[in-house]
Amino acid sequence: HPGGCADGGHHSWWTPAARTARTALTLLSLPVMGLGGGGRGRRAQPPPQRLRVEADGVLLTDLDRQVEGVSVSTAAPGGGLAEVVVHPHADDGAEGPVRARARAVTVSGQDFRYHSDALVRGPVRSRTWTVLAGAWSLTLPHLR
Template sequence: MAEVATFAMSDQLLVVIDPAARRTDGESVRIAKDVLSAGAATKVCLPEGPAEFARALARRGSRRPVVIGDDRALMRAVSLLHRQRQLAECVLSVVPVGAALSLAGSLGVPTGAVAAARAVLDGEERRLDLLVDDSDGVVLGTLRIPPVRDPAAPAGMNGANGANGATAVGAVPGRPWLRTCQSLVRTLVPVRGTPAAESGPSRLRVEVDGMTLVDLDQPVEAVSVVPGIAGVAEVEVRPASVGAEASPLRAAGRTVTVSGAHFRYRADEVVSGPVLRKTWTVGEGGLRLVLPGR
């Protein structure tokens, strides 16, 4: 992880305010914008959707981009810059505003609007490792297999409201048979978002730098991969326990390949899959992020 000098107050900033942040917490957006405008020359963009968001970043010129938004806005900016092959050339700042801020916080960005805006003005560039998959996707935080259930998801998506996520309907007067039919359907039809293949231990082969950490003959409960430091990823596999709890298997390397039965994975905030095989490679120092000075 490398550091450079703090930024000059004369820097010109391109402030891109995600529409979700404006809807969720307009007051924090206003405060952040005022702090940034008081400390630097700013151009403010208010994109109404992903296409305008992408155009604003592409047309930033020599201005340093600052994203005001939640973790999804941060990931959107990183993914766009990566696909344009400009991520390595761009020093990115973020002011976290919204409901989901855990990723930004884990990277070291203050989650308060004032502190984060001040870090944009007075902070330092840090080069952080990330993961790039074989489909050109980017992971900044933790990769999980199988994906962890999202506690913020609507109840129906987690199976709490009955078959296929539909809200259960009470018995209609004069039709007592309806409740029986609904109960039978809930029993026979799998709940949306919870396929049978993901309801228990998975059989996966996990390879780190070409060496097998766990093979298909050992069921596993979970796999996690996190960008570490010095260009390696930290891998943890939790085998399915029989009786006494099995100890996690750990390894570190530059390349991680997972293969086996159709599996889904959660990369930061996004669940993808199912896939049969996927490889992630460490991009050393691939993210140039402005963080508070030490």
């Protein structure tokens, strides 16, 4: 039966991968509280950053443009590609998000943090993500 084992010990039926999935979905749905003047319950907007983003070697944005955020997620189950969306800063006059699909995504720039699998990582100056089976998603940049 789920939760039991032959030697009388207890093993959870909820596998480590499933626990990670549950945690990731829960944490990504929680509001981010504002810093310095943000009202209670309002989502904080991280400051725009200058990042260079490449998808399979194709330049999507460079350090001369500010971005509000970059997201990388699996494009389709089993497809072997990531969906990359670069959200440019409104003051840079960009028309809208830049989208691409790629096997590898490289983000570089001044020290930045990112949110991956429910954890905040960084600061780093460069990071490359490669599509692997069972991966989740990440969002850049993230408040410190």
